[in-house]
Amino acid sequence: MKYEDVYWNELPMEATAAATTLGYTKEIWDSGEEVPCCDEYWDELNKDQQDAATVLGYNETSWNNHGYRSYLRFSVLCFLMTSVFFLRLSFLNLEWDKYVRDHVPEILVDVEDDAIWSQWAAEHDAADMLAVRNTYNKQYERFEELAACSFLFMGLSEVYRERTFSNLMLVVSGLAGMASIFYSTTEHHAVVLSSIREYLCLIPSYYSNSKLFFAACILECILSFLSLAGHTALYMAYGDIIAASMWLYCALEEVAYVFDFGLSSQKNGNSSEQGVIVEIMYSLINASAAKMKRA
Numbered sequence: 001m002k003y004e005d006v007y008w009n010e011l012p013m014e015a016t017a018a019a020t021t022l023g024y025t026k027e028i029w030d031s032g033e034e035v036p037c038c039d040e041y042w043d044e045l046n047k048d049q050q051d052a053a054t055v056l057g058y059n060e061t062s063w064n065n066h067g068y069r070s071y072l073r074f075s076v077l078c079f080l081m082t083s084v085f086f087l088r089l090s091f092l093n094l095e096w097d098k099y100v101r102d103h104v105p106e107i108l109v110d111v112e113d114d115a116i117w118s119q120w121a122a123e124h125d126a127a128d129m130l131a132v133r134n135t136y137n138k139q140y141e142r143f144e145e146l147a148a149c150s151f152l153f154m155g156l157s158e159v160y161r162e163r164t165f166s167n168l169m170l171v172v173s174g175l176a177g178m179a180s181i182f183y184s185t186t187e188h189h190a191v192v193l194s195s196i197r198e199y200l201c202l203i204p205s206y207y208s209n210s211k212l213f214f215a216a217c218i219l220e221c222i223l224s225f226l227s228l229a230g231h232t233a234l235y236m237a238y239g240d241i242i243a244a245s246m247w248l249y250c251a252l253e254e255v256a257y258v259f260d261f262g263l264s265s266q267k268n269g270n271s272s273e274q275g276v277i278v279e280i281m282y283s284l285i286n287a288s289a290a291k292m293k294r295a
Contacts, residue, residue, distance in 0.1 A: 003056055005166065005207045018055035021048055032209035076254045078154035083251040085147035087244035089140065094237035096136045101234075103129055110232045112187045141181070148177040166204035173200035195224035210253075216246035 003015050008026040011019065023035035037049055042060040045053065053063055100109055108120060121130040152174030158167040180193030198220045205217040220243045223236055 018052035021052035075154050075157035078150045080251040080255055081150040082147050083248040085143050087248055089143045090240035090244045097234055097237050148181055166207040169200050169203040173197050191227055198224045210250050212246055213250045216243045219243045
């Protein structure tokens, strides 16, 4: 869509008139919601609607391949999975940070060298602690790989939907995330690549219609900068949880809208939609928190 990332007040006059013909208002357009005619195929539109869609950058092929189509649903599901994996990683990281600070000397808390950990475990007869660390590392790597793969697939599906600069940056960001996992040779190298991923993700989030998503990406960039500077305090883990929760809320909003769960179609459906989303988020967060307490 030619004006997909343009707010209503920034549209040229002919685009505003075309959007109005299709049934858009300023509130609907800026919120990123669709109007009823978006569910219709090109041949089902009247002549005025087809002309208006043409002004907005559509032709018959692109119109029939937008809206509630399989690739868009796949993209949204990837976004949801990325958010869930991201949130699980955040709780896992917090769980480990709290555990390790209670069971090992402070000087060892931020050490990543396996040899140093093995030496300490041998000297203090702490094989159990070493086993816990190995379990944590395996879980973290698994969820990190899942999050990186789902994020990359989200970017690829968005590029397939429309080749825009912001969508291309999603793919590049996803590739940086994959590189930080599979091709980094040192911990510092991985942190640098991960930070590049966060900074690149800031670009598409800026062009999105979600201020919350943009705020979450800004928070992640700040945390990445602090990580590069060597900060490892617990507030970093809490910051990750906040950012991940913001991501998840945005993802659930997209799922509720794209899959049309009967929430966004109500006249005053925003409050209902947000209520359901908040309930789902509380359930997910409480489940993760309960598991962390049991550990």
